[in-house]
Every structure is written in structure tokens, then in C-alpha cells.
Amino acid sequence: MAVDLELAPKQKRPAGQRCCEPVVYPDVEREQAIRIAEVAKALGDPIRLQLVDVLRRHAGRVCVCELVPLFDVSQPTLSHHLRKLREAGIVDSERRGLWAYYYVVPDALKEIAAWMS
């Protein structure tokens, strides 16, 4: 995310003059920002964050019916959160008979984690 701007030196505001130069933001980086922000937004709910946490902790897949009793929300609400996480590309699911098993997509958090450090 190479947002390297040439910052204008602080001026003493000679009346009627701009205090700093306008700067151009590189369009290339904007799409990466949109991608990362989308992931962050999906993680911006305590329940979804804990869902991802639980799923990451269990390398294997976790059944929805194991997840529902962990939280104080209804089954449809939890299903909604899982969908949000799926749409953000963070988790995916696999149906096995009656049950649905969720898992964290490998490297799904790679880009955002890299940006953070």
C-alpha cells in the first residue's frame, strides 16, 4: 500500500493562499483498500469475530449446531452472520447430510494481517 505523498511544508498561511498542496491519491491502491476494508467490516461485529476465532482454533470443520449455543442470538441470526463472513471470503462451508460445517478459508486474513504489521 504505497501511499507516498509529497507533503507540503507547513506554511505560515500568507493570507489568501492555500496552506498545503493538493495531492493525488494513486488509484491502484484504492481497490486494495476496498478489499481490506471489506474484510475488516466483516470482522467488525463481536459475534462474527468470535465465530472466526472459534473456527480458526479448530483446524477442522465445525458444525453450525455446535456454534449456535455459543452465542446469545437466534439460529437465523447466526446463519446471517455466517453468510456475511462467507460473502467476505473469510469462511466457507460444506454440507454433509443434514449438517453444515464451516471453516476458515486458508490465507483469508493474510492480506489484512500483512497490512497491519
Added chain:
Amino acid sequence: MAVDLELAPKQKRPAGQRCCEPVVYPDVEREQAIRIAEVAKALGDPIRLQLVDVLRRHAGRVCVCELVPLFDVSQPTLSHHLRKLREAGIVDSERRGLWAYYYVVPDALKEIAAWMS
């Protein structure tokens, strides 16, 4: 975030029986999840993410008037985003005369970054 659950072994659903054990979620971790999710939520907007990115890139402080022209939103909107970031504890500001200078709070992303990896 030690959410260690004893996952019940998958059963063949002997009619009229629960498919898995109810599990208790440790209350202690919930507050940490709320904190991290709050930071993630603040980063869940492309403009705010780019704001943080720009501020992190410049170790020093950046004047608001240098930030506004970077984005396609009005000055009040940008001010609103900066306030959101401030409320999340990610950035802080310092007034110097007419100008306001923003900077990333050191270690503000430490907890969420640690959780991600």
C-alpha cells in the same frame, strides 16, 4: 483468545437426540472480542482504512488540510471519519494554531494484529 471448546464427536443422530453438546462460551474473552471488533469496525470503511494508511506512512503528524484533497468526500465527511477513528482509539489529534494534526496512536493496532496472526 482462548476459546477452547470440547467439540462433541459427530453422531449419527439417534432420533430425538441432540446432535451435539451445548458448550459454554467463556465470558472473559467476550470483552476482548468486543474491543477488537470495535477497531475492525472502524477500519471497515475504505476511506478510514486509507486514512490510517496515510497516517502510518508519515511517522510525524499530518494536517487535516493535507488529507481532505486525497479523498472524494466533503470536509465534514472526512472530519466525521477522523472522529470515528479517534473514538476507536486508533488515531489522535493535536491542534496547532488553526490546523489540526492527526497521528496514529502507537500500538493502537497491536491487539488486533496479534489476534490475526
Added chain:
DNA sequence: GATCTAAATGGATGGCCGTCGATCTGGAGC
């Protein structure tokens, strides 16, 4: 096929979010 069940979907609702234009605030210069 009839019945039971896990999970997803639909519809409704109250609340928060991003954005804007207009206005307020307070520091600087004259």
C-alpha cells in the same frame, strides 16, 4: 410418502452509518 430436523431464507423493524450543506467555533491577522 409422511415425518422429523438442521440450516437457510423471507419479511419486518428499529437503529446506526455515510454523506451532504449549513452553521458554529476559535485562533490569526489586520
Added chain:
DNA sequence: GCTCCAGATCGACGGCCATCCATTTAGATC
């Protein structure tokens, strides 16, 4: 003190979000 300016705040608006209950879907059992 008056004026000008950077930045914050206000009020409004349309849209999305989290949640619920009711229903549907798809699979398994009998």
C-alpha cells in the same frame, strides 16, 4: 474589534445492518 479561515458540529436523508419470528428447503428416518 472585525474579518478571514481550518476544522468541528448539526440536522437531514437514504441505505444498510442486526435482530427477530415465521417459513422454506433439503436431507434422513421410518
